[in-house]
Amino acid sequence: MRLKDLGEFGLIGRIEKLFPPGASDVLQGIGDDCAVLDQGDYCLLLTTDALVEGVHFRLSWTSPRALGRKSIAVNVSDIMAMGGIPSYALLSLGIPPSTAVPFLEEFLVGVREMADFCGVTLVGGDTTSSPSGLLISATLVGRAPKEDLLFRSGAGPGNRLLVSGPLGESRAGMELLKRGVGTDDPALQGLLDWHRNPTPAFPLGCRIGEARLASAMIDISDGLSQDLGHICTRSGVGAIVEESSLPVSAAARRAAALLGEDPIAWALGGGEDYRLLVAVPAPNVERLQKQILQEGCGPLLVIGEITREPELRLRSKDGALRELPVTGYDHFSRGAGFPSEEPKD
């Protein structure tokens, strides 16, 4: 069997089986946005995310500075997804020796900007040559009191599902870049920017953790339906998403019309949104929404609810319930949902 037949989540399942948490201080091993290590008076959070040229980015579509920012942002997003506070970063770079030094300097400026924005200190890393393409792997360390942490496994029936911002923007931006359409339309710049240079939900994630009003959280990196699926699988529940509540921006609708695509499909399975998806017990929803707004963080929007039945379902605008197609990105499987595989394939 080849990896493309097993798929990304098949592989992760095998790794998880081979590496059980073991030590008693491992509150969470493989299988959530971060590993969580109990240090007594607080918990340590660890996460790592890689960006590979030709898979996650194309140099002709982005700038070195945006790439530097994104390499930290995608990892901060995982710390936010646990309700933690990011503190230290390690950066591992594989670089073709012919790379221009000013390119690297701009890249590092971007790393520095996003690290400063999120209160992260870069404390180490590794540099190696790469025979083909730029390889970026960052590791982030965060911390949080145990009581603030939110896992994928905490959602319960009746919980409301909230998201922290518009969905499908990154996918819209990528499709525009890929097809070379609308890239000079000022109304669509925000989509291109979100794809190249997303802002993690910082400090929103820690504020939600501190509020202690939610039950589960994940960041939407693989696509809403897939990441909601992770919460439901880990929590042993299902969910209904309200199509009419999905936050889709005017710009994304415009891009979809331009390209003849469905913006709702992008919102459900686009990937790289880096919004937070939060499950909140119904009686806490208003209080959490209000508190978050008072703390200067953007609105949290209700898009559905957790059900006892384990299915993932979508309620259409006409009220009909149908199966929610789990589309999203699988790194190894062809045809596993991502309608157009470039540039991630």
Next chain:
Amino acid sequence: MRLKDLGEFGLIGRIEKLFPPGASDVLQGIGDDCAVLDQGDYCLLLTTDALVEGVHFRLSWTSPRALGRKSIAVNVSDIMAMGGIPSYALLSLGIPPSTAVPFLEEFLVGVREMADFCGVTLVGGDTTSSPSGLLISATLVGRAPKEDLLFRSGAGPGNRLLVSGPLGESRAGMELLKRGVGTDDPALQGLLDWHRNPTPAFPLGCRIGEARLASAMIDISDGLSQDLGHICTRSGVGAIVEESSLPVSAAARRAAALLGEDPIAWALGGGEDYRLLVAVPAPNVERLQKQILQEGCGPLLVIGEITREPELRLRSKDGALRELPVTGYDHFSRGAGFPSEEPKD
């Protein structure tokens, strides 16, 4: 300017300048084997090291299991170099989708073996596709009481220099593999094995830390002369290495004779030795050597001493002092010492 003109250590220097330690709890940022973060009653150690196909390994020369072991071993070696205890690992993999699943399973068995051997729990990671070649990046977390830690910067004039085992073995093994010579000679198998599957100096490094008798430590990954250079630069000192004291095995001598190479040059600049290089105040040397032996760890061999004069020198067997050529591996510079650049280039 291109990166190959700046060189690996030029790049690291620029990164170090752009990212000063900042936060007061960062006892050591970029510039040592690990980052060190003061957590009050103990210190947290962080390190990351990547293995890139075609740069660090060739699949035709190694086995997936050995590769899995090595990906953890090279990182444990960095924790040992600080005198710390390894505890958790993250593993980031970039994998071509056509990779066979049994290959990955064997690789993971190797990861598991080395992690178990060193008391490390794998708690997370990242999987992504790779457009060309296998990419492996591991991050290790360790800990140690502050008083046990050994930095590159602690060496003082008169300190003796000790190493934890034979040098040049990995280089000898690589040269044999590269030239396809002697690979079925039973007397040379240990060299091939050390190149493919090195054993980190575990738990020797923590024992040296706990003994509190040494002043500085580093692991020899780039070659003795280069890594000794790191200690001397950070400590503001120089060193004299005794050629007659360099531990070179009979097997390495035999391989060198077979290939018409100089085993002393391999010992000085071969790289990937994963032995520890320790600076120890002269009055502590015997006590440390004895204590380490009593604890069941291999012998520590004196190979030279630290000098006030900042030069790196080699005392030949005839007693003459000459400049120690700083040969070793630079990931980006061509002709920067590594006599034959494959497979690392």
